[in-house]
Amino acid sequence: MEVIVPFSTDRPKSRLSGVLSPDERGEFARAMLDDVLDAVAAAGGEPRVLATDAVNVDPPVTVDDRPLTDAVNAALDARIGVDPEDDAGEGDAGTDGSQEPVAVVMADLALATPAALDRLFAAGRDADVAMAPGRGGGTNAFVASHPEFRVDYHGASYLDHREIAAEIGAEFVAVDSRRLGTDVDEPADLAEVLIHGEGRAATWLREAGFALDASEGRVAAVRK
Amino acid sequence: MEVIVPFSTDRPKSRLSGVLSPDERGEFARAMLDDVLDAVAAAGGEPRVLATDAVNVDPPVTVDDRPLTDAVNAALDARIGVDPEDDAGEGDAGTDGSQEPVAVVMADLALATPAALDRLFAAGRDADVAMAPGRGGGTNAFVASHPEFRVDYHGASYLDHREIAAEIGAEFVAVDSRRLGTDVDEPADLAEVLIHGEGRAATWLREAGFALDASEGRVAAVRK
Known part of the structure; x- marks a missing residue:
């Protein structure tokens, strides 16, 4: 296809x-x-x-x-x-x-x-x-x-x-898919990439200094 | 089960x-x-x-x-x-x-x-x-x-x-499901209920005056 x-x-x-x-x-x-x-x-x-x-x-x-x-x-x-x-x-x-x-x-x-x-x-x-x-x-x-x-x-x-x-x-x-349903547009979406991503985008974020932070309740991607 | x-x-x-x-x-x-x-x-x-x-x-x-x-x-x-x-x-x-x-x-x-x-x-x-x-x-x-x-x-x-x-x-x-992956916690989540919900919760929101509004770019649930 x-x-x-x-x-x-x-x-x-x-x-x-x-x-x-x-x-x-x-x-x-x-x-x-x-x-x-x-x-x-x-x-x-x-x-x-x-x-x-x-x-x-x-x-x-x-x-x-x-x-x-x-x-x-x-x-x-x-x-x-x-x-x-x-x-x-x-x-x-x-x-x-x-x-x-x-x-x-x-x-x-x-x-x-x-x-x-x-x-x-x-x-x-x-x-x-x-x-x-x-x-x-x-x-x-x-x-x-x-x-x-x-x-x-x-x-x-x-x-x-x-x-x-x-x-x-x-x-x-x-088609009921959370993976296909998650487009990465906003800062809040970056946490999804860190949590579930397995490819280059997740690696890129980590190398750019982003990490998960749950200290504010909802989990967010924060930059060191 | x-x-x-x-x-x-x-x-x-x-x-x-x-x-x-x-x-x-x-x-x-x-x-x-x-x-x-x-x-x-x-x-x-x-x-x-x-x-x-x-x-x-x-x-x-x-x-x-x-x-x-x-x-x-x-x-x-x-x-x-x-x-x-x-x-x-x-x-x-x-x-x-x-x-x-x-x-x-x-x-x-x-x-x-x-x-x-x-x-x-x-x-x-x-x-x-x-x-x-x-x-x-x-x-x-x-x-x-x-x-x-x-x-x-x-x-x-x-x-x-x-x-x-x-x-x-x-x-x-x-389990990759957008439906199971959507918990309704915040005002932004209400739009999901109006878009995809088929039950009492969607009906309740509509009867309470909520409707979809796309005028600000991203679709939101607003109350009349």
Whole structure:
């Protein structure tokens, strides 16, 4: 399954500006991207980075500097969209007329494991749209095969995407994963990486001096 | 499987005091408890409430006013603990000498579904300890059958519990569930209930005037 991993090279992780410098945010974002790409490959996916500008990674890269929603929808169009001049969907369509599913997995899912992605991919082979929501109703990862499914990442996008699926008659399933549901945006999220992360992002944080601190009740990542 | 659901009748959900009155917090905590009890029963579990004081619910109730850690450990002692005068573990021990597992599921997991609990219970039948972590390294739900496993709910208890399991040679598995990983403690958690909740707690919030608001970027639950 092709797995598109959107990645912003422009001011990445700005909500971490209180605890990381711009250079550090770039390094940390890159460590998370590498972790996600590794997990995708280990789960049998074929990763492709969808970046706002050139980025030097092993997997193939598509550069698209449009906003996230537009760039992802263009990618969906090219893969599962039905060519209006070709109703049979030649090329991508399977023998039963269904499309080969495509996945979109955000680059800041630092807790993603092959097992968690495997559940997402399996759900996306069974349903027209399978989606792992994030905190606050975000859409952290999904697999879609329905030719009319498109995204809109504004606001509580998970609810919007569920509604879009209903409108086009696509079967929708939610994937219940804390690992895929944890996108790393804010300082409070760094504790999750230290607690559960097993890859480069967790190592990067530790080497940058972050450690867990439970002295204030709730566990936080603090910098020495 | 017996499923112990700890519930505090004393100043429940104090971290919601900025948005709910004491009476409202009591009502909301009770709605979440009822949702959890329903989900446990629908998943085939036999719920038992472990409350700090009398509470009027259908399932059996054990009253224990000690701190959470002590009360849960007493319950574990009584169920999976090996009587020191009876090494064979007569009574609770299966034919292979293993204990019948027991689950402990927090009463504020308002997003818990039978499917999510079913995954936890299944994992707990295979491993000595199966655990669903919460945000900040909390321990939201677990199943244990190892006679020496005990809890300590302070700090990043998930990490402590993993270490306790390692020390006693118990096989430990993490259960990757966003639904079980979401305990409702703070105002920001209320949005999760409105987005994903399907039971009494979500209904209670809506009837109390809460609705989702995405106008500030991140989706929040605001009161009309």
